[in-house]
Amino acid sequence: MRAPGQGGSVTAAPDRVPVTGAWPAGDPAGRRQWVRSSLRLEAGGTLDFELAYETWGTLNADGSNAVLVQHALTGDSHAAGEAGPGHPTAGWWDGLIGPGRALDTDELFVVAPNVLGGCQGSTGPASLAPDAKPWGSRFPSITVRDQVHSEQTLANALGVDRWALVLGGSMGGMRALEWAVSLPARVASLLVLAAPAASSADQIAWAAPQLHAIRSDPGWRGGDYYDAPPGAGPHAGLGVARRIAHVTYRGEAELVQRFGRTPQGDGRFAVESYLDHHAAKLVRRFDANSYLLLTESMNSHDVGRDRGGVGAALSRVSARTIVAGVDSDRLYPLYQARDLAAGIPGAGEAAVISSPYGHDSFLIETPQVAALIKALLG
């Protein structure tokens, strides 16, 4: 089990005052912190939860220099920093966060939480429920709004009334947008990368075989696999899900040119070997139930739900906004970024990240993303 043992319970309790503290034993990197509270879920009931987060820089006296960085589906709070104990890779936006970088930590206070429902320190299906057993199949459904609600607790605990900037890509872009729609007074500027106002049928369609792959793995055991012997969990299903997803994260022309048709010595096409590699890497670091839960939270993403539609919801945004899409993104196509930008007051036309790398370009095209950040903060 990867998450800490505090878990949560679905109860009818009212929201509680958040409690913060240093991360307890078990954080090998030694820099994560946590906030603990409870929230009313959009689907009903209340969840006691913890959010893990990391920060860089210092909050200034008037609290005006805080930036909220939102990770994508399989990301985590380690947005910046070198690889080291507990973090085999450098932060996923290390090129953007640090002294002298676009998110200049000599000037800014940068905060990156692990998403509610995740498996990298925040409460999720692998966490312990009040009965001291993993939540597993009992973990409630979570929406993007619930995730943002939980992050409000973090902002309150940190003393951040208004973020100077909220930004993220993909699932992180959904949460960034939801912040600006649900709490417009608390978001001064907004950068949404490769994310829509509402998940489309095409995106839900790509998710469907991924969900089935995990659930049809006998090792999934209806979601209650945490006491299975090592290696007996739903690794094969999660690996298939990642292979499907990873194809959608990369550019078609990129794969064609990069891998060609020549089989490797072991008989696999190079692109098959590449997908196998990414599947194996994810299986080692990610919980299958979190993958299901977060995928379904993305499927349900629709800023217009119960708000009179997408147009009415977007008209609430008061942040200085840039929306950007990637010209080779086949999962979140550019037209969605254009539609989203058109709906947000003052956003102007969507920016275009030009790249062969597809959806993942928001993680790869550092200078182009840096320019967008500077345009907002400058």
Ligand SMILES: CC(=O)SCCNC(=O)CCNC(=O)[C@H](O)C(C)(C)COP(=O)(O)OP(=O)(O)OC[C@H]1O[C@@H](n2cnc3c(N)ncnc32)[C@H](O)[C@@H]1OP(=O)(O)O
């Ligand atoms: C914010 C967040 O959301 S997510 C956190 C970071 N994201 C992830 O971890 C998602 C998974 N990874 C990725 O999507 C990508 O690796 C990115 C976006 C992080 C970086 O993209 P790129 O730099 O273009 O990496 P690329 O997709 O080429 O993968 C490189 C890996 O494939 C391996 N690889 C390349 N070709 C082959 C092949 N034919 N066979 C096997 N492995 C191969 C490389 O050895 C390298 O392995 P390593 O990452 O273990 O060192």
Ligand SMILES: N[C@@H](CCO)C(=O)O
């Ligand atoms: N590579 C990213 C893509 C999802 O947007 C991830 O795994 O989170």
